[in-house]
Amino acid sequence: MKPFLWEIGCEEIPGSWLPSLVSQLEEKVDKELEGLTLARRKMESYATTRRLVVHVPGIAEKQDDRKEQVIGPPLSLARDESGNWSMAALGFAKKNGLGARKLATVQTPKGEYVGFERTIRGQKTKDLLPGIMARVLRSLSFPKFMSWDATLPDGSPLPFGRPIRWMVAIYGDRVIPFEIPVVGAPPVKAGNKTRGHRFLAPHRAQPGAPFVVSSFAELKQGLLKHYVVLDGEQRAERLEKELRRLEKRAKARRAGGIDAKTVADMVEWPGAVLGHYPAELLALPEEVRHTVLIHHQHYFPLDGRASFIAVTNMASDPKGHIRRGAERVVLARLRDAKFFWDADLEAPLEQRLSSLEGVLFHPKLGSYREKTERVTRLSLAVAERCGARESPVRRAAMLAKCDLTTGMVGEFPELQGVVGGLYAREQGESEAVWKAIYSHYRPLGLATDDLFPLNREGAVVALADKLDTLAGLLSAGVVPRGSSDPFGLRRAALGAIRILLESQERVGIEVAVAPSELLREALLGVREQGANVDGEAEANLSDFFAERLRFVFARRYRYDEVNAVFALGVLERPVQEVERRLEALAASRGSEDFAALSAAFKRVGNILSDRIVGEVDESLLSAKAEKELFLAVEGVSPRTRAHLDALRYEEALAELSKLRPQVDRFFDEVLVMAEEQRLRENRLALLKRLQLLFSEVADLSEIVPTERAS
Secondary structure (H helix, E strand, O other): OEEEEEEEEEOOOOOOHHHHHHHHHHHHHHHHHHHOOEEEOOOEEEEEEEEEEEEEEEEEOOOOOEEEEEEEEHHHHHHOOOOOHHHHHHHHHHOOOHHHHOEEEEEEHHHEEEEEEEEEEEEEEEHHHHHHHHEEEEEEEOOOOOOOEOOOOOOOOOOOOOOOOEEEEOOOOEEEEEEEEEOOEEEEEOOOOEOOOOOOOOOOOOOOOEEEEHHHHHHHHHHOOOEEEEEEOHHHHHHHHHHHHHHHHHHEOEEEEEEHHHHHHOOOOOOOEEEOOOHHHHOHHHHHHHHHHHOOOOOOEOOOEEEEEEEEOOOOOOOOOOHHHHHHHHHHHHHHHHHHHHHHHHOOOHOOOOHHHOOOEEOOEEEEEHHHHHHHHHHHHHOOOHOHHHHHHHHHHHHHOOOHHOOOHHHHHHOOOOOHHHHHHHHOOOOOHHHHHHHOOOOOOOOOOOOOOOOHHHHHHHHHHHHHHHHHHOOOOOEEEOOEOOOOOHHHHHHHOOOOOOOHHOOOOOOOHHHHHHHHHHHHHHOOOOOOOOHHHHHHHHHHHHHHHHHHHOOOOHHHHHHHHHHHHHHHHOOHHHHHHHHHHHHOHHHHHHHHHHHHHHHHHHOHHHHHHOOOOOHHOOOOOHEEEEEEHHHHHHHHHHHOOOOHHHHHHHHHHHHHHHHHOOOOOHOOOOOHHHHHHHHHOOOOOOHHHHOOOOHHOOOOHHHHHO
């Protein structure tokens, strides 16, 4: 085996892209080697803002030889009446460069054929690597691609995240010949020269000048000498040390909301400087200051201080140029925010309501003023069903979108909702109202650390807002396709599902309403405003929401458990009830009785199929086993239904599991499809009664035996 080193040198790649690119690069190179049956040792991949690197410590020098069976015509066509090879067989031999004596009879699942076995010589790895590199470059996925007039060796275009400027490709001690032609510029040729930091270099060396490497160890050490830390974890460790040093110097701790690892990926040689801004700007709400410092600048604010730590790509800042530059940027941004804060507070939020008529939500759905009316109506309907207070819900829903007309949101769109809540608090709105406005965009998805509405009113308005968005946009024909979801409809559906599932635990309110009812209510609001909506809106909306609901539960439960519960019609039941059914199935499926009953339930379903049956006539029960089953079902039914009414599904399944002995005996001793029609129909009616009783929890015929499901 020989080692393979591949470095792709680029213009600066956004740091947030690196984690995905590292895993992609490793996965795709490994898949290529696997597809070509090349033995290899475990590889490692790295990335900085200017390079992607993959290192395979060992790849076999060539593929193993392999034998392949080539199949020709069927034997019945390959021999003539005299037993000699027919023209079909001789043509097959000639096509493959064989003499007739090389042909043999081959046994296949389809019968006897004529064929032969040939040995395919394995190709050398050095000849395969250029093709591997081209396919990997073409398959890498970026959040955004750039067209830089480059092509692959086969002439196909090569859009990439950033233009490629150099490339190192070494297998063993040889450079792999590979070239990327670029229109109007010299081609990028693979070689053995890499480049270090743009602005830093060892003594007497030129910054950014190429230097030779012959192995991964040389690359890593050479880059370190040229002020590039290749390993992302090591960059984060270096940055963390710098951050702690500056925290100690400032006598303050960092605020949350920003991760050192993410920021470390934005530089190749992590450093940091301590900056300050005027203390009077601390009067701005923390949310505003942190939006400027964290989201815009990727700086670390210090708690309770008019200070921040800025990450740099330099070893030091002895003359303070970097620090002063960072301070100037922060000061300008914070002064802008202070101006908007003061100006926006001059107009009460309620006065801005009419201005929403000029803010378009969607061409087919009208303005945000119309959306506000729909959300208010839907919020009140939700509040009525879950016992939330009507007055603060109405007020919060009416004012929730007013901040879209403020200068602050125009400059800092990340503050939508949040700054509306802050303005409401400053202008004297009640705590219930301003907190609801502040958090009505939450939650944004399924992330466990994603924030949740702060209070009951916020949960109600957030749910109504998300449902209105889904109903309106899906009605208008906006449907996510593949990975494209520009209006965030999947995220809106997931947020609504989380509110339905978690509101009782988080804010002490349970929205125990079937999703179908809420979706119809949301759709009704869209139609009442006379919006131009798609005729299949209700079906599209239901299907989309059910799909997202399945996605949520499939992350927690087995697929067959989800299928069993969803078979009963998932949108017609409150989401909490659906989850309780799934919990009961997951807890019960390990028992032997449950496994036997689920198998029997499937058998019952196969027997009944789509038959229409009547009621059980007790006088027609003749066999002892069917009488016992009837009495057992009669005895279990009241207790089971009591558990079902109290939503105790696990206890209901435990009660039903007691029927196993009678069910087993029934199938062992009773002929269901008896010749006498009345007897047969009565036994089918008994099975139907059993099926209906079990179907109160789930369609157990969907349950797969545990060893197969796993």
